[in-house]
Amino acid sequence: MITRNPAPVAMPVIALSGGTLDLLMPMHLRADARGRVVQAGPTLLKMAGQGDLAGLSLFDLVEIRRPARAETLSALMALAGQRIGLVLRATPHLALRGALVPLPGDAGLILDLSLGLSFARAVAEFGLTLNDFSPCDQTVDMLYLHEANISTMALSRHLSHRLQAARARAEAQALTDPLTGLANRRAMDIEIARALDDPMPDFALMQIDLDHFKAINDSLGHAAGDAVLEWVGRVLREHLRAGDVAGRVGGDEFLVLLRDPDGSDSLARVAARLIALIETPVPFGGQLCRISASIGIAAWAGYAERPDINRLLADVDAALYTAKRAGRGRCVLHQPGAPRPRRRAGDPPPMGLEPAPPRPGD
Amino acid sequence: MHGMVNRALQGFVTATYGPELWAEVRSQACLPFDDFEAMLHYPDALTLTCFDAACHVLHKHPNALLEDIGTWLVTDPHLEPLRRLMRFSGASFLDFLLSLDELGDRGRLAVPDLDLPRIELERLDPSSFRIRAQWRLPGIGPILMGCLRAMADDYGALAYLRLDGIEGGTECLHVQLLDTAFARGRGFELGRGVA
Numbered sequence: 001m002i003t004r005n006p007a008p009v010a011m012p013v014i015a016l017s018g019g020t021l022d023l024l025m026p027m028h029l030r031a032d033a034r035g036r037v038v039q040a041g042p043t044l045l046k047m048a049g050q051g052d053l054a055g056l057s058l059f060d061l062v063e064i065r066r067p068a069r070a071e072t073l074s075a076l077m078a079l080a081g082q083r084i085g086l087v088l089r090a091t092p093h094l095a096l097r098g099a100l101v102p103l104p105g106d107a108g109l110i111l112d113l114s115l116g117l118s119f120a121r122a123v124a125e126f127g128l129t130l131n132d133f134s135p136c137d138q139t140v141d142m143l144y145l146h147e148a149n150i151s152t153m154a155l156s157r158h159l160s161h162r163l164q165a166a167r168a169r170a171e172a173q174a175l176t177d178p179l180t181g182l183a184n185r186r187a188m189d190i191e192i193a194r195a196l197d198d199p200m201p202d203f204a205l206m207q208i209d210l211d212h213f214k215a216i217n218d219s220l221g222h223a224a225g226d227a228v229l230e231w232v233g234r235v236l237r238e239h240l241r242a243g244d245v246a247g248r249v250g251g252d253e254f255l256v257l258l259r260d261p262d263g264s265d266s267l268a269r270v271a272a273r274l275i276a277l278i279e280t281p282v283p284f285g286g287q288l289c290r291i292s293a294s295i296g297i298a299a300w301a302g303y304a305e306r307p308d309i310n311r312l313l314a315d316v317d318a319a320l321y322t323a324k325r326a327g328r329g330r331c332v333l334h335q336p337g338a339p340r341p342r343r344r345a346g347d348p349p350p351m352g353l354e355p356a357p358p359r360p361g362d
Numbered sequence: 363m364h365g366m367v368n369r370a371l372q373g374f375v376t377a378t379y380g381p382e383l384w385a386e387v388r389s390q391a392c393l394p395f396d397d398f399e400a401m402l403h404y405p406d407a408l409t410l411t412c413f414d415a416a417c418h419v420l421h422k423h424p425n426a427l428l429e430d431i432g433t434w435l436v437t438d439p440h441l442e443p444l445r446r447l448m449r450f451s452g453a454s455f456l457d458f459l460l461s462l463d464e465l466g467d468r469g470r471l472a473v474p475d476l477d478l479p480r481i482e483l484e485r486l487d488p489s490s491f492r493i494r495a496q497w498r499l500p501g502i503g504p505i506l507m508g509c510l511r512a513m514a515d516d517y518g519a520l521a522y523l524r525l526d527g528i529e530g531g532t533e534c535l536h537v538q539l540l541d542t543a544f545a546r547g548r549g550f551e552l553g554r555g556v557a
Binding site for chain 1 (some may be wrong): 379398399401402443444447450452457468471472473523548551552554555
């Protein structure tokens with residue numbers, strides 16, 4: 001701990017040459033008893049940038065700001081031993097630090113300076129070099145560290161940008177729905193397009209929409225909803241044939257591509273089995289979540305000419321909507337030529353049921 | 363080995379010989395990714411495999427390749443920040459030499475987990491020095507020689523350097539400093555890096 005008092009009387013007074021002071025304190029100022037500059041260290045001379053400073057008033061050169069403004073010599077002397085905040089009048093935006101000692105025998109004072117926290121800007125603005133600092137002054141090491149930090153931060157930023165970009169690319173290319181482990185929308189589109197391009201196509205597309213799913217989500221939370229979706233994923237993964245593909249293509253909507261279906265009766269049986277499995281109550285947090293499913297089906301065999309993917313998806317969607325309107329928990333096979341009801345967001349539940357459309361498998 | 367070391371090998375091959383050559387090194391070394399990341403760590407064996415592959419693909423003696431990498435680290439314009447950090451070590455090439463034993467601490471200030479060589483400098487007479495360097499991989503001698511030759515040039519000093527044998531795991535260099543102000547050297551403005 002540095003003593004804040006001037007040297008005790010008993011200590012011998014030593015003499016130091018101006019050259020020695022310059023070497024030890026290249027940023028010092030020595031002033032006489034009237035506050036006139038007698039000598040300035042070589043670095044401070046460079047910073048002041050106005051040639052020889054001898055004879056100038058100390059207060060024309062520096063402005064003392066902390067711990068309190070000092071505009072007289074006695075006010076300045078009272079700051080002896082304290083940390084002084086000051087600026088050069090020529091560069092009032094660069095905060096410097098100082099320490100002051102009065103010289104014995106009323107011979108004036110020495111005010112030593114350092115660059116404080118504005119060192120990086122100060123070094124640049126004053127054009128300082130390695131030789132301008134005392135070997136004991138760690139300002140240069142601080143500057144080194146400052147530059148090193150900037151470089152390594154840039155490297156870290158590049159790394160995280162590259163990782164983000166790689167993740168985005170991977171997600172864009174992903175073919176799996178992470179929650180259910182089923183195919184995602186992108187993968188299903190690819191599979192359907194491939195099935196349609198087959199020279200001898202024979203497949204059926206099934207669209208499954210969960211009934212009462214929103215109620216589960218609203219009353220028991222998203223975690224319960226996720227548990228139900230995972231269950232449906234498991235049903236579809238475990239109860240379809242090897243060549244069939246199931247995907248989750250929306251919040252609670254699924255598509256299933258069934259290859260080489262064995263006629264509409266068989267399709268209806270598959271759908272009924274899936275509905276029954278999906279209706280198995282799912283335990284969650286001590287409760288049982290009960291849902292059902294409505295299914296629309298469009299089969300290749302029902303088309304006179306090759307449909308495009310949009311037509312196929314519209315037809316299967318229309319069949320699903322018919323199933324929903326017919327009272328949920330059932331399946332409807334698209335009938336070519338049948339009017340296609342449009343599904344609208346926020347459709348009210350059907351009031352007086354229209355005559356139920358034919359239900360294959362009944 | 364730290365990603366910076368691996369990245370230096372990749373950077374040198376790519377900058378000097380082109381990305382196709384690096385692709386060949388990568389495939390010979392069976393590198394399981396495209397690029398080394400400077401901020402990650404890799405097994406030493408992977409670094410050595412890549413280095414061997416680079417020697418093979420470039421038909422270069424290992425020492426020659428290491429020396430070229432050392433030189434490139436100081437002279438490549440894209441690595442100006444690194445050159446600047448080196449120049450912080452001293453105002454003259456002599457000061458730089460005399461502070462070589464601080465290199466490890468200096469490196470750790472910049473990158474705390476970077477394993478830099480331990481370097482000792484012995485002054486044999488006023489102008490000649492023996493440098494002893496230890497690192498976790500062999501080859502620090504030639505790297506350091508390339509790097510010091512480039513730094514002498516950077517300061518405008520004239521120096522004669524040669525490899526001076528290996529004692530145990532310690533690789534030695536001999537430096538003869540012939541002229542500290544032989545040429546103008548490259549500039550180094552202290553405040554330019556962050557202004």
